[in-house]
Amino acid sequence: MTIGSKIRYHRMKKKLTQEELATGILSVSYLSKIENNQTTASEEVIELLCKRLGIVLLQENDEVLKKAFSDWNKALLRNDHNEAVRLYEQVSSQITQIDDMTLLNSFLILKIRYHILLKDYESPRDIITTLEKNYKVLSDKLRFYFHKFAGNFCYTQSQFEKANNHLKDAEHFFVLGSILDNEEKADLFYLKSLTLVQLRKHALAIHYSEESLALYQSLYHNKRCAEIHLLLGVCYRRIQNIQEAITHYEWANEISKNIDYPLLRGNVEQNLGYLKSMDSRIEEAISHYLKSLEFKNDDQASKLTTILALVKEYYKLKRFDELMKWLKEGILLSQQQKNREKYYEFRIYEFAANKLDGEFEEFMKTEALPFFEKTGNPHLLAQYSKFLGNYYQEIRKYKYAAHYLTKANVAYEKIIGL
Missing domain, CATH: 1.25.40.10 (Tetratricopeptide repeat domain)
Incomplete structure (x- = not known):
């Protein structure tokens, strides 16, 4: 920063006009040229300006x-x-x-x-x-x-x-x-890949993940390499390349074992559970989710995701005793974490496990669905609009059913377009 810029900075900091600073020392036009670094002032002038500003000019x-x-x-x-x-x-x-x-x-x-x-x-x-x-x-x-x-x-x-x-x-x-700096570049590409995964732009996410992985491998940054393998696993799972997904999960798991990274091992188990759930192997999914929790004591946010997954699997099996156990823990933890998204999901399953009635309808229409819409999460909006639409179909309120099933379809179309 040049001397003129520093003079201008301190003048503005003290809320002085150029005229107030210049009076008795130099002309306003000359001060303006100094501040804009268009001319170099003498040491005597600079000292007088600094004295009026009450500063000692710092070294360059x-x-x-x-x-x-x-x-x-x-x-x-x-x-x-x-x-x-x-x-x-x-x-x-x-x-x-x-x-x-x-x-x-x-x-x-x-x-x-x-x-x-x-x-x-x-x-x-x-x-x-x-x-x-x-x-x-x-x-x-x-x-x-x-x-x-x-x-x-x-x-x-x-x-x-x-x-x-x-x-x-x-x-x-x-x-x-x-x-x-290759480490900066690797970090930037990793951030891009994380963001692109959330936007469901999986081809681009894979590209940036692989670029980032190559850079981190050259830097021997094993922890981040393991995280990127997990991210690649998620990408390949979402585009239905299951074998490639499993390969990356295995790499992530192996590296996390070698460097003692329990949280990542928990996330790998979480994703394997999701794979089994997609294949309707619910008992195996539950086993992976329970194992995932063993590694997640220090990460409450990640733990919350796994508990919600368990609630969903137990709901499919209609095993309500186990469901209620995890549901109670999930609601409490989501409140502690101030995670409204997860809290609303747990509440929906609480209604589903107990009673779907007018209170459930009011909760969905005035709280849960407006929140998912406001936060711009089309996946949850689609999933739970369909949930409410199916409920209305079952109680033969077909007009309401059509409205919320249409809402779900619009959200699904938005997901496809991302």
């Missing part, structure tokens, strides 16, 4: 802080929670003394990822809004990080189309910013 060399930012970014990239917190405390104590807008914007951009790592999903909203206002002054390199982290944030909020748009821009600025 901010290499120490830049190094700290680089280290902080690496910790964030590798999900190193403790190191990320330590470095945040280090840089945040110095940032108030910084008048370099590039460094200040770098700090804000890295804070997006930092809050995501800490599972604080409120703070990034205001930061992203601020950076969007400052977007014109961001370098191509900073635009890469902004779009990457903003895409990461949108993904955590299930805003997958928005996430994908940000990540497309990140890929563009990765090239323009001349970023040569």
Whole structure:
């Protein structure tokens, strides 16, 4: 950041006009040229301006802080929670003394990822809004990080189309910013593949997953390689290439055993259970789901998904004692996790296991289905609109049945079009 830009930054920070700063020192037009870096002022003029601003002009060399930012970014990239917190405390104590807008914007951009790592999903909203206002002054390199982290944030909020748009821009600025870090590229491609899976764009998801996998293999990052094999398994399962899916699940399982990664083993068992469920091998599916739970003590969100899967399988078998046991645990856990999506699904099965009546109809029409529609989840909207439509068919309310079955078909068509 040049001297003129720093003068302008501190003037605006103190809410002074150019005339107020310039009076008795130099002309307003000359100050304007200095602030716009169109001319170089004498040391005497700079000293007088700094004195009026009440600052000591910081040195141009901010290499120490830049190094700290680089280290902080690496910790964030590798999900190193403790190191990320330590470095945040280090840089945040110095940032108030910084008048370099590039460094200040770098700090804000890295804070997006930092809050995501800490599972604080409120703070990034205001930061992203601020950076969007400052977007014109961001370098191509900073635009890469902004779009990457903003895409990461949108993904955590299930805003997958928005996430994908940000990540497309990140890929563009990765090239323009001349970023040569393969680990950054691998992480970007992994984020893209995760997002594309959610958008059901499986061919593209497979492409980016394989690109990311090759990069991580070259970096000997076994944990991420295992995660990508699992993701590829999901992609191939969804396009009905079951043998290829199983191959990737086996790779994920083998790597996770070797590196002692129990959560991933739990997710592999979860996906194998889903495969068996698709093939109507319900008892085998239940066995995989129960085994999955053995590995998920430390991940309540993932545990919630498995419990819901068990509820669905026990409902198919009409084994209501076991269903109610898991249903009770699932409702409690979804409330603790503030996961409204899963909570509504558990409540639907609670009604189904007990009594489908007017209260069920009201719940579906005023709470569950509007929520699935509002959050833009066509899969759940299709599944549970069909559930309600079938209920109305059974009680011979054919007009209502037709309405909700049509709603389900529209949602299914949207899924096919994604």
